[in-house]
Amino acid sequence: MTDSQAVRPPVTKAVVPAAGLGTRFLPATKATPKEMLPIVDKPAIQYVVEEAVAAGLHDVLMITGRSKRSIEDHFDRAYELEEALRAKNDTQRLNSVRESSELAQIHYVRQGEPRGLGHAVLCAAAHAGDEAFAVLLGDDIIAGREALLKRMIEVHQTHGGSVIALMEVEPEQVSLYGCAAIEATGEDDVVVITDLVEKPPADQAPSRWAIIGRYICDPMVFDVLRDTPPGRGGEIQLTDALRELAKRKPEDGGPVHGVLFRGHRYDTGNKVDYLRTVVEFACARPDLAAELLPWLREFVAKQRS
Numbered sequence: 001m002t003d004s005q006a007v008r009p010p011v012t013k014a015v016v017p018a019a020g021l022g023t024r025f026l027p028a029t030k031a032t033p034k035e036m037l038p039i040v041d042k043p044a045i046q047y048v049v050e051e052a053v054a055a056g057l058h059d060v061l062m063i064t065g066r067s068k069r070s071i072e073d074h075f076d077r078a079y080e081l082e083e084a085l086r087a088k089n090d091t092q093r094l095n096s097v098r099e100s101s102e103l104a105q106i107h108y109v110r111q112g113e114p115r116g117l118g119h120a121v122l123c124a125a126a127h128a129g130d131e132a133f134a135v136l137l138g139d140d141i142i143a144g145r146e147a148l149l150k151r152m153i154e155v156h157q158t159h160g161g162s163v164i165a166l167m168e169v170e171p172e173q174v175s176l177y178g179c180a181a182i183e184a185t186g187e188d189d190v191v192v193i194t195d196l197v198e199k200p201p202a203d204q205a206p207s208r209w210a211i212i213g214r215y216i217c218d219p220m221v222f223d224v225l226r227d228t229p230p231g232r233g234g235e236i237q238l239t240d241a242l243r244e245l246a247k248r249k250p251e252d253g254g255p256v257h258g259v260l261f262r263g264h265r266y267d268t269g270n271k272v273d274y275l276r277t278v279v280e281f282a283c284a285r286p287d288l289a290a291e292l293l294p295w296l297r298e299f300v301a302k303q304r305s
Helices: 044-054 069-074 079-087 091-102 117-122 148-159 171-176 221-226 238-245 271-283 286-304
Strands: 013-017 059-064 105-110 133-136 140-142 162-168 178-184 190-198 209-217 256-260 265-267
Touching: 013 044, 013 117, 044 059, 044 069, 044 133, 044 140, 044 148, 059 069, 079 091, 117 221, 117 238, 133 148, 140 209, 148 162, 148 209, 148 256, 162 178, 162 238, 171 209, 190 238, 209 238, 221 238, 265 271, 271 286
Parallel strands: 013 059, 013 133, 059 105, 162 256
Antiparallel strands: 133 209, 140 265, 162 209, 178 190, 178 209, 190 256
């Protein structure tokens, strides 16, 4: 049986690292987790969990830290609030409140100290065990009409190993991302990863294809992460572990493939892009657009004048 014909267990688990300090959004994130900042009226992290569920991943592990308790509260039942809304016969808001608690089976583990994304993923070792699993970063929201994660799972089922999402960025942006050296395959949107570099200078980047926050990881990544020394920024980098797996044979946890994503990604990790995301999501809402868009056009016209 060839590798492409191998029958692999389905990917059923998602890991969502949410232990970062959110320093770029201080002072708002002093007491409120960055992941709980709203995109209109829903916290960013809920969009990420909804994406996992839409791809068939109903078992979600959140990697949290201190001062992240409100994330757990959000995905838990709020009986007093539900009773108050029920008493008012406010069915619409009642359903919206209950929705988050019914999305998935959500578990939590704490990352004792912020030692990098690789260390955060390593905190999921006991939960994931010897199964391949997805990693979804909360800073990246993929448009609901896109099926990126589902496609990545398909690629894993075909090729095994790990799969990362890649998006082409402008040369001046490559230093903000991990970038990949790639080789084409017989599929237009699938490549083989031959090397990975974390946040390289533009003139040293192997390509303009940057890693965005979606991964399917072979469980061998845990063994590699345990032996991965701190890299850029003094942190344990998931990119470094995947670079090692890219060199390996299937029986040792390799290879690593990339899915070339050409759809719409929202980056909520910095203030300007976060504000753009809020505006776009609001303008796409029928209950808000009729009032918001005329005001927005008027506001832009005033700014131009």
